[in-house]
Amino acid sequence: MSTNAYAWIEKSLSTIRSANWYRSVQSIETLPGSEIVLEGQKMINFASNDYLGLAGDRRLIQAAIEATKAFGTGTTGSRLLTGHRYLHQELESAIAKFKQTEDALVFSSGYLANIGTITALVGQRDLIIADEYNHSSLKNGAKMSGATVINYCHNQVEEIRNILECNDKNYRKKLIVTDSIFSMDGDLCPLPQLLELATEFNCMLLIDEAHATGVLGETGAGCVEHFNCTGKPLIQVGTLSKALGSLGGYVAGSKSLIEFIKNRAPSWIYTTGLTPADTAAALTAIKLIQTEPQHHQNLQKNITDFKKLLQQSQLKTIQKYDNIFSPIFCFIQPDAATVIKVGETLKSKGILASAIRPPTANTSRIRVSLMATHQLEQLQYLTEVLTQVCYC
Numbered sequence: 001m002s003t004n005a006y007a008w009i010e011k012s013l014s015t016i017r018s019a020n021w022y023r024s025v026q027s028i029e030t031l032p033g034s035e036i037v038l039e040g041q042k043m044i045n046f047a048s049n050d051y052l053g054l055a056g057d058r059r060l061i062q063a064a065i066e067a068t069k070a071f072g073t074g075t076t077g078s079r080l081l082t083g084h085r086y087l088h089q090e091l092e093s094a095i096a097k098f099k100q101t102e103d104a105l106v107f108s109s110g111y112l113a114n115i116g117t118i119t120a121l122v123g124q125r126d127l128i129i130a131d132e133y134n135h136s137s138l139k140n141g142a143k144m145s146g147a148t149v150i151n152y153c154h155n156q157v158e159e160i161r162n163i164l165e166c167n168d169k170n171y172r173k174k175l176i177v178t179d180s181i182f183s184m185d186g187d188l189c190p191l192p193q194l195l196e197l198a199t200e201f202n203c204m205l206l207i208d209e210a211h212a213t214g215v216l217g218e219t220g221a222g223c224v225e226h227f228n229c230t231g232k233p234l235i236q237v238g239t240l241s242k243a244l245g246s247l248g249g250y251v252a253g254s255k256s257l258i259e260f261i262k263n264r265a266p267s268w269i270y271t272t273g274l275t276p277a278d279t280a281a282a283l284t285a286i287k288l289i290q291t292e293p294q295h296h297q298n299l300q301k302n303i304t305d306f307k308k309l310l311q312q313s314q315l316k317t318i319q320k321y322d323n324i325f326s327p328i329f330c331f332i333q334p335d336a337a338t339v340i341k342v343g344e345t346l347k348s349k350g351i352l353a354s355a356i357r358p359p360t361a362n363t364s365r366i367r368v369s370l371m372a373t374h375q376l377e378q379l380q381y382l383t384e385v386l387t388q389v390c391y392c
């Protein structure tokens with residue numbers, strides 16, 4: 001009998017280490033915010049998804065405490081059994097109102113929302129047409145659905161048209177799936193063109209607003225609002241864990257879509273309802289975004305200011321400056337070993353930015369994300385340091 005069935009794990013780990021793909025965790029010891037203490041060292045935080053700075057907001061914290069006191073720490077069951085609270089309903093109505101859709105449904109995470117929604121919508125006789133840069137949750141949702149998946153080159157609308165023309169009659173249902181702001185590049189999907197194609201070919205369209213909710217558009221409703229596509233027939237998914245400062249995910253769309261997903265999404269039916277604390281915090285975040293536009297206005301101003309600073313210093317980002325609307329900026333580095341070194345140098349200068357390596361993205365890069373609460377001096381300092389240490 002083999003006693004060494006697990007020896008391959010150590011071997012695989014050493015391969016991962018030698019390729020500079022090894023990953024580990026680091027502890028933040030303060031409230032989330034634009035300034036944090038990481039493993040004892042004070043840092044300016046350019047690696048957070050908390051775009052509006054709400055995760056450490058005292059009003060979200062208070063709402064979470066009050067909900068916990070009233071309803072406990074856990075919901076004790078799935079939503080269809082004992083896990084439903086009035087708070088969930090309230091949050092779902094708030095999301096639907098924010099997104100101007102008929103209805104919405106909350107999941108325990110954005111990852112589960114994507115898996116649940118995609119697997120409910122399509123199956124073996126169907127076709128998914130997906131951007132090659134889509135988030136892991138969309139890719140795994142597509143795989144789990146059993147549908148045929150055809151990937152198109154990032155944002156290439158003509159290629160989607162070709163795929164649709166060649167496969168128009170071969171499948172029962174068709175679904176285009178894309179990030180709205182791409183998480184590792186920071187660029188936007190061409191939503192109006194995608195909608196046109198979807199209409200022309202009678203195809204469904206799902207867009208993941210994880211990084212755009214609370215960030216893009218006049219009221220912060222997302223990429224759909226940014227492109228004036230509010231009310232158009234599409235399916236929006238997203239997370240409560242980024243600009244909304246909490247934890248959980250959602251899908252928003254027509255009443256019948258939501259009703260159907262409630263009956264067909266295993267990752268919603270067979271998992272415990274979102275905690276009262278997370279639900280109340282997300283609900284408070286949406287209310288704040290709607291009553292205090294300064295949060296997302298400050299973020300938009302920081303994006304504009306940082307773009308100007310980069311232009312002046314001639315630092316190159318992945319995208320052309322004219323096309324930057326999102327708070328995510330990426331600076332390509334030659335390889336995984338270099339990007340780790342650059343990340344460490346930035347840290348030693350008090351700047352926390354993500355060093356992204358394959359397989360998270362296809363090339364190594366320093367990824368900076370801005371928050372509404374960053375000060376101009378911090379953006380200036382970041383630009384100065386990037387100019388010194390980046391290979392771009």
Ligand SMILES: *Cc1c(COP(=O)(O)O)cnc(C)c1O
Pocket residue numbers: 109110111112114135137179183208210211238239240241247248249
């Ligand atoms: C973060 C993210 C998710 C997952 O959301 P969680 O709530 O953190 O699970 C899904 N899609 C995209 C594009 C994301 O960036």
